[in-house]
Structures are given as structure tokens and as C-alpha cells.
Amino acid sequence: MEKVVEILNMSKSFGPTVALSDVSISAYGGEILGLIGENGSGKSTITSIFSGMQKCDEGKMFFCGEKWSPSSMTEALDKGVGMIVQENGTVPGITVAENIFLGAIGEFKTGPFINRRSLVRKAQDALSSIGAGHINASLPTAFLDFQDRKLVEIAKVMVKKPRVLVVDETTTALSQKGRDIIYSIMESMAKEGKTVI
Numbered sequence: 001m002e003k004v005v006e007i008l009n010m011s012k013s014f015g016p017t018v019a020l021s022d023v024s025i026s027a028y029g030g031e032i033l034g035l036i037g038e039n040g041s042g043k044s045t046i047t048s049i050f051s052g053m054q055k056c057d058e059g060k061m062f063f064c065g066e067k068w069s070p071s072s073m074t075e076a077l078d079k080g081v082g083m084i085v086q087e088n089g090t091v092p093g094i095t096v097a098e099n100i101f102l103g104a105i106g107e108f109k110t111g112p113f114i115n116r117r118s119l120v121r122k123a124q125d126a127l128s129s130i131g132a133g134h135i136n137a138s139l140p141t142a143f144l145d146f147q148d149r150k151l152v153e154i155a156k157v158m159v160k161k162p163r164v165l166v167v168d169e170t171t172t173a174l175s176q177k178g179r180d181i182i183y184s185i186m187e188s189m190a191k192e193g194k195t196v197i
Contacts, residue, residue: 001028003065004195005050005164010059012045019045020056027164029193032186044086047166047197051083052076064163074103082157083166084182089153092142097123099141100156126159127151131181147178158185164195 005027012020020042027033035043049056052070061068063081070076073083090099097116098105100123108119123137132151141149151174157165165186171179186196 001030002193003027004029004031004063005197006062007046007050008060008062010046010049010056010061012042012049012054012056020059023059027195027197029195030190032190032196035197044168047083047168048085050076050164050197051081051166053083053085077157077160077162080160080163081166082160082162082164084150084153084157084168086168086172088146088149090141090149092140094141095120095137096127096135096139096141096144096152097137099152100126100137100159102156122159123155126155130155130158130185147174150174151178151181154182154185162194164197165189166197 003026005025007026008024010020010023011018023042023046025033025035025046035047037043048054050061050068052073052075063079070079070081076083091102094102097120101107101119105114105119108115120138124133127133127135127137130151132148132155135144135148135151141152144152167182167186171182174182189196
């Protein structure tokens with residue numbers, strides 16, 4: 001199996017609090033890797049660093065054998081690493097479609113204008129592809145409950161077809177239907193030789 005994720009000797013502190021101290025992990029293609037530990041043990045910290053949310057103090061990262069140091073979550077997602085965060089990761093003041101394609105709205109420009117019909121159609125397709133077609137992509141995101149906003153986040157990540165999916169305790173916010181969706185995505189990715197953490 002191909003080593004997809006490699007993190008070597010990573011350390012990270014927040015002031016006097018040591019979140020990670022000389023931690024190394026690897027994950028392979030076709031693998032679903034579970035990180036288990038108490039609150040504060042560094043699970044979210046190490047995955048958020050790999051996903052571009054923050055920087056480490058020390059250590060090296062590799063993605064598919066290449067040095068890896070994304071400057072943001074957007075860059076990481078564009079290059080194949082998507083993270084679904086534990087907290088709310090949507091922007092309430094814009095539509096579901098705009099959330100799904102946040103940072104990529106330019107793809108829908110026709111001259112100086114945004115082709116909203118195409119934007120909403122592709123967002124609706126992204127929702128349907130994960131089993132969340134009941135969500136109306138043209139609605140303001142603020143109209144959705146927390147669970148459906150979480151499904152919008154999942155669609156936003158999956159529309160980019162990531163090589164690595166990081167799921168940070170997302171299932172705690174989901175009903176059984178939502179859990180079934182995320183478990184199905186995880187199973188499909190593993191079967192395709194992709195990696196889930």
C-alpha cells in the first residue's frame with residue numbers, strides 16, 4: 001500500500017500548553033485510520049496542521065511522498081486534503097451554494113457576472129451526490145439546522161474529490177441519516193484506495 005500521509009516528530013504548543021510533543025503517524029491508501037485519545041490529547045491539533053488550518057512548531061509532513069506544508073485549508077483542499085471540522089464550518093450570511101463553492105465562485109463567472117443558475121445547479125448536484133439532496137442549495141445557510149449545515153460542509157469537501165479526508169468528530173453533530181452518509185463516504189473512499197483519518 002502507498003503511504004499517503006506521513007507526519008514526523010511534530011510538536012505544537014499554545015503558550016505554556018503542549019498539545020503535541022514529538023508525534024509521528026502514517027496513513028496509507030485504502031485505510032481508515034482512527035485517532036483515539038482523551039480531550040486535549042492532540043487529535044484535532046495534528047489533523048488541523050496537516051489540513052492547513054495552523055502551523056506546527058517543529059516536525060515534517062509528507063503527502064504522497066512529497067513535502068507538505070499547506071498555507072491554508074483552501075490550498076490543502078485544492079491539492080487533495082479535505083477536513084470536516086468539529087465546529088460549524090459554514091458562513092451563515094450566504095447561500096448553501098456559495099458555501100459549497102466558497103473560494104471557487106470565479107468558476108461561475110460569465111463576464112463580470114456570476115451565473116447563479118449554474119452555481120446552484122452544481123451545488124445541488126454536489127449535495128445529491130452525498131445523499132443530501134433534500135437541502136435546497138439556493139437557500140441562505142442560516143435557514144438550516146446544525147446537522148444540515150454539517151452536510152453542506154461535507155458536500156463542500158467532497159465536491160473537490162479529496163485524496164485524504166479528515167473527519168474531526170463530525171458524527172457527534174449528525175443524526176443517524178447523517179452518520180450513514182459520512183460512513184458511506186468513508187467506506188467508498190477506502191475502497192477507491194483513498195485515505196480517511
